[in-house]
Amino acid sequence: MLNTASETSSTIRVASRWFGFSRWRGAGTAVVRWLGSVALTLFGLVLVTFAMTRLSPVDPVLQLVGDHASASTYAAARLELGLDRPLAVQFGRYLVRVGHGDLGQASSTGQPVAADIARTFSATLELATVAIVIGAASGLALGIIAAMRSGGIIDAAARIVSLVGYSIPIFWLGLLFLLLFYARLHWAPGPGRLDVLYQYTLRPVTGFALIDTALSGTAGAFRSAVAHLVLPALVLALYALAGITRLSRGAVLEQLGQEYVLTARAKGAGPWRVVFVHVLPNVTGPLLTIVALAYASLLEGAVLTETVFAWPGIGRYLTVALFAGDTAAILGATLTIGSAFILLNSLTDLAVARTGRGRDR
Amino acid sequence: MTDVLLRVEALTVAAGAATLVGGISFTVGREKLAIVGESGSGKSLTARAIIGLLPPGVRRTGGRIALGDRILTTTGWQGVRGRRIGFVPQDPKYALNPAHRIGRQVEEALVLHSRLSAGERRERALDMLHRVGFPDPQRAYRAYPGEVSGGMGQRAMIAAMVIAGPDLLIADEPTSALDHALRDQILDLLGGLTDDTGMGLVLISHDLRQVARFADRVLVMQRGILVDRLDAGALAQAGHPYTRALWRAHPSAASYGTRLPEAIEETLQP
Numbered sequence: 001m002l003n004t005a006s007e008t009s010s011t012i013r014v015a016s017r018w019f020g021f022s023r024w025r026g027a028g029t030a031v032v033r034w035l036g037s038v039a040l041t042l043f044g045l046v047l048v049t050f051a052m053t054r055l056s057p058v059d060p061v062l063q064l065v066g067d068h069a070s071a072s073t074y075a076a077a078r079l080e081l082g083l084d085r086p087l088a089v090q091f092g093r094y095l096v097r098v099g100h101g102d103l104g105q106a107s108s109t110g111q112p113v114a115a116d117i118a119r120t121f122s123a124t125l126e127l128a129t130v131a132i133v134i135g136a137a138s139g140l141a142l143g144i145i146a147a148m149r150s151g152g153i154i155d156a157a158a159r160i161v162s163l164v165g166y167s168i169p170i171f172w173l174g175l176l177f178l179l180l181f182y183a184r185l186h187w188a189p190g191p192g193r194l195d196v197l198y199q200y201t202l203r204p205v206t207g208f209a210l211i212d213t214a215l216s217g218t219a220g221a222f223r224s225a226v227a228h229l230v231l232p233a234l235v236l237a238l239y240a241l242a243g244i245t246r247l248s249r250g251a252v253l254e255q256l257g258q259e260y261v262l263t264a265r266a267k268g269a270g271p272w273r274v275v276f277v278h279v280l281p282n283v284t285g286p287l288l289t290i291v292a293l294a295y296a297s298l299l300e301g302a303v304l305t306e307t308v309f310a311w312p313g314i315g316r317y318l319t320v321a322l323f324a325g326d327t328a329a330i331l332g333a334t335l336t337i338g339s340a341f342i343l344l345n346s347l348t349d350l351a352v353a354r355t356g357r358g359r360d361r
Numbered sequence: 362m363t364d365v366l367l368r369v370e371a372l373t374v375a376a377g378a379a380t381l382v383g384g385i386s387f388t389v390g391r392e393k394l395a396i397v398g399e400s401g402s403g404k405s406l407t408a409r410a411i412i413g414l415l416p417p418g419v420r421r422t423g424g425r426i427a428l429g430d431r432i433l434t435t436t437g438w439q440g441v442r443g444r445r446i447g448f449v450p451q452d453p454k455y456a457l458n459p460a461h462r463i464g465r466q467v468e469e470a471l472v473l474h475s476r477l478s479a480g481e482r483r484e485r486a487l488d489m490l491h492r493v494g495f496p497d498p499q500r501a502y503r504a505y506p507g508e509v510s511g512g513m514g515q516r517a518m519i520a521a522m523v524i525a526g527p528d529l530l531i532a533d534e535p536t537s538a539l540d541h542a543l544r545d546q547i548l549d550l551l552g553g554l555t556d557d558t559g560m561g562l563v564l565i566s567h568d569l570r571q572v573a574r575f576a577d578r579v580l581v582m583q584r585g586i587l588v589d590r591l592d593a594g595a596l597a598q599a600g601h602p603y604t605r606a607l608w609r610a611h612p613s614a615a616s617y618g619t620r621l622p623e624a625i626e627e628t629l630q631p
Contacts, residue, residue: 258455259450259452259455259456260455260456260457260458260459262414262450262456263448263450263456263457263458263518263521264458264469265414265442266412266414266442266443266447266448266450266522267442267443267469267470267473267521267522268438268439268440268441268442268443268444268470268473268474269443269469269473273473278458278460278461281458281460281461282458282459282460
């Protein structure tokens with residue numbers, strides 16, 4: 001008994017040390033508090049989505065049985081759905097179903113919502129991840145160099161690029177890209193996620209086109225997946241880059257004016273060493289937050305971009321469900337997007353706490 | 362005091378059209394030289410010009426600075442900063458990097474200017490931390506700046522600047538951010554290191570009593586020019602009216618933030 005307790009506590013200690021709570025005292029409670037806050041936020045999200053079903057004008061019974069059903073059929077269905085029970089009981093059942101991964105049946109596709117979302121969300125996740133990798137890498141590089149050469153040509157270029165990224169509607173840019181690279185130059189394939197040739201033969205293993213095509217071993221399939229991804233990923237990357245460049249430039253520039261930078265230069269450190277060794281460790285927190293927020297906004301599903309590029313992602317799925325009044329699909333998609341947002345932000349908070357360990361007093 | 366380490370000739374520093382340091386000349390040997398003056402007298406800018414770290418918008422516009430037989434231009438600081446000249450800034454709270462452990466900051470000059478292995482660097486850093494007065498160097502080595510007091514932070518700063526064995530150490534008001542009780546300790550440390558290593562020390566200060574006790578020679582600056590130079594021991598009997606006024610103007614809580622008294626205004630008349 002005593003033994004297991006100490007083993008558990010040592011596991012927590014190792015885990016908590018990794019998460020950056022360097023002092024043992026309070027480390028376990030910090031992890032528990034983090035898990036608790038994530039759980040509580042997720043619970044709140046489920047509560048809100050449940051409330052949406054009550055507030056929405058769509059009658060779930062009518063949606064199931066159709067307009068011409070008899071009164072007795074209607075009553076039976078209502079009983080079947082448990083809509084005669086008190087709200088608290090209905091919410092409890094909803095919670096249990098969601099907990100089991102059952103999000104109901106989508107009337108617009110005739111498929112279980114969970115299956116639809118697994119398919120569409122992985123498409124969005126793939127696009128958003130590629131876009132954020134490109135956007136964050138180039139945005140951080142541009143922002144940092146702009147800060148180092150503030151007032152110079154690169155700084156001016158960075159300002160123009162982020163202004164463009166901010167102010168031009170990205171779906172319009174997507175249309176322009178398609179017009180130029182697909183219609184005129186024939187460099188890129190058209191909309192969609194894969195060539196029709198591979199679209200129906202590909203066995204979905206992971207749900208990520210890049211990985212599945214690579215696994216399939218079919219020549220050309222992987223190249224097709226990459227080619228289809230390039231344009232939408234670049235458009236979304238430009239959108240992410242706009243904010244990342246501007247904010248990272250500001251964060252680095254502010255640090256360059258700090259006294260410790262003068263000290264580093266007095267020791268003989270050159271400009272690159274000053275930025276990468278001295279300044280960056282002091283701005284990892286803000287930079288991580290900037291990138292995570294951009295990633296989260298991409299994960300919400302760039303509805304218009306997905307529509308322009310006929311990308312079968314969750315943004316487009318949600319839009320179609322909205323127009324069809326498909327309550328189960330809307331709820332499932334909202335819940336998924338919300339959960340992704342909460343998880344990403346909580347993980348970022350944890351990572352930021354880890355980078356600041358031991359020094360902030 | 363026999364050999365000249367640093368020779369400054371007709372140094373001018375300006376921000377745009379405004380001349381902030383107007384052609385000053387002096388030499389520094391193996392000694393403790395203090396530069397004193399009011400705020401805005403150009404004493405800090407003189408110090409920063411020597412190591413080439415003037416604030417943005419301020420430039421060295423003329424003069425010649427020679428460190429031994431090396432002429433210091435406004436570019437090309439390779440092997441000078443951190444290696445031959447050290448610089449101790451005012452406030453350790455801001456001048457130490459909050460994200461790096463103290464050991465790493467003390468070692469940095471060795472990383473940049475020596476071929477020592479990591480183990481040798483660590484050994485030298487621990488030794489240096491011990492010399493500047495850390496009772497437990499191992500612990501200080503691992504600590505972050507936020508975990509030590511201001512006085513200990515300044516000791517770590519001095520360790521970081523002296524570890525590479527510079528010929529010259531410039532200390533820009535190194536004690537003005539510290540409690541009164543700590544000031545003498547830090548000065549004693551600087552003086553002891555100067556004597557032990559045979560380097561030259563340039564101390565920028567506005568506290569003449571402190572300087573009289575500590576330094577060998579004193580340069581007095583006013584409005585960007587040198588108005589007086591004398592031995593530190595002669596400060597109490599200074600002949601120059603501005604130096605006398607500075608000596609008499611004993612800073613106190615009551616006079617904080619006010620200009621120096623009328624005696625100084627007299628000397629401003631041409």
